[in-house]
Amino acid sequence: MKDAEMTGTEKTHAEKATARPATGSSAPAAEGLDARLVVERGAFRLDVALTAAPGDVVALLGPNGAGKTTALRALAGLVPLTDGHLRLDGAPLxxxxxxxxxxGVVFQDYLLFPHLTALDNVAFGPRCHGAGKAEARAQAAEWLDRMGLAAHAGAKPRRLSGGQAQRVALARALATRPRLLLLDEPLAALDARTRLDVRAQLRRHLAEFEAVAVLVTHDPLDAMVLADRLVVVEEGRIVQEGTPSDIARHPRTDYIAHLVGLNLYRGRADGHAVHVDAGPVITTTEDLAGPVFVAFPPSAVTLHRERPTASSARNLWQCEVAGLETHGDQIRADLSGELPLAADLTTVAAAELGLHPGAVVWATVKAAQTHAYPA
Incomplete structure (x- = not known):
């Protein structure tokens, strides 16, 4: 594969971007994926346009019921299209x-054949594509070696760890040399420790993959690490797409803001003042006019039990603690009031403030810690 031959190291997103032209839903490529997936199932309607060049990894993100798995199954041919089109390398599918x-498809539960060894599970694909038994097993052995599983070739699925089973499923999908690789929550069945290792391995294999890969996940970290481009689907339609860094910095819906851990508001800018819809004014460093979004992380919020008199923060709101929960090694406070928001603080700070549901606090945010951008 191209990267293994060149350096043997993983590509970064930036390196991959310079290695081939960027693509988007408005620029179909002759090679790669060009699809408009329209699927109607009862009251639900999916209408999603996807394009990707060979070598692209696209992640579909969205809440439960958004339609991302339906889109993946439509690409695989497991759900018929109601309308639209699906072309791969210029050929209609x-x-x-x-x-x-x-x-090639890697399902969430891997669907390995329990009565076959890892070697024969991987050989199954080439056999279905006409390869003889010896040839198919030779190809399977090569793929297991690439996955670091040569020592487990004779093991059946029940003898494999979750990470090993995931790699066998990936090897089985890749052994047919697909032009489109579909991954349905490929890391969801793994425990947290195994997930870290397998995510790094999967990133390396996807960086080496020369065709199109489409990943469905609910985990923003999986998407940010593995994908070149994110496509966010809500209620059957695309609400935002772009690079991981662009999505993280410029969320456009509450769902995306929650995914990337930001407070997000929509309003109308008049210079450095943003008048939040049905809310107060937020002061920002950007000088804008018209409809905008304003975002800032929960870590940018400082809480006080009394109204501060010496704070340099330009933004000050009175709030009430609606809830407290552990968030990593910090406490996240959900605040209601004139500007509902989330604030992160240390356990010690939460104790010193005497925070509890119903407590009245003052929240401050410096203008320099906000980010405003056109809506």
Missing amino acids: DRTPPESRPV
């Missing part, structure tokens, strides 16, 4: 049966 598509 709309009416091609699933087993005849150049598509």
Whole structure:
């Protein structure tokens, strides 16, 4: 594979961006994926346009019921399109049966054959594509070696750890040399410790993959680490897409803001003042006019039990503690009031402030810690 031959190291997102032209839903490529997926199921309607060049890794993010898994199944041919189109490397796949598509799928529960060894699980794909038994097993052995699983070739799935089973499933999908690789929550079944190791390995394999990969996940960290481009789907439609850094810095819906850990508000800017819809004014460093979003992290919020008189912060609001929960090694306070927001503080600070549901506090945020951008 191209990276293994060149350096043997992982590509960063920046390196991958310079290695090939960027793509978006408005610029279909002759090679790669060009799809508009329209699926109607009862009252639900999915209408999502996706394009990707060979080598791209695209992550579909969205809340439960948003339609991301339906989109993945439509790409695989497991759900028929109601309308739209699906082309891969310029060839239409709309009416091609699933087993005849150049598509590899890694399901959330891996779906390994329990009665077959790891080697024969991986060989199953090449056998289905016409390879003889010896040839298929030779290809499977090569893939298991690439995955670091050569020593487990004779093991059946029940003898494999979760991380090993995930890599066998990935090897089985890649052994057919698909032009489209689909991954449905590929790390969801792993414990936290295993997830870190397997995520790093999966990133390396995806960086080496020369065709299109589409990843469905609910985990923003998986998406940020593994994907070149994020496509966020809510209620069956795309609400935002872009690079991981752009999505993280410029969320456009409450769901995305929650994913990336930001307080987000919409309002109208008049210079450095943003009049929040049905809320107070937020002072920012940006000088804008018209509809905007304003975002700032919970860590930017400082809480006081009395109204501060010596604070340099330009933003000050009275709030009430609606709830407290552990968030990593900190306490997250959910605050209600004229500007509902989340604030992060240390356990010691929360204790010193005597925080509890119903407590009245004053929240301050410096203008320099906010970020405003056009809506």
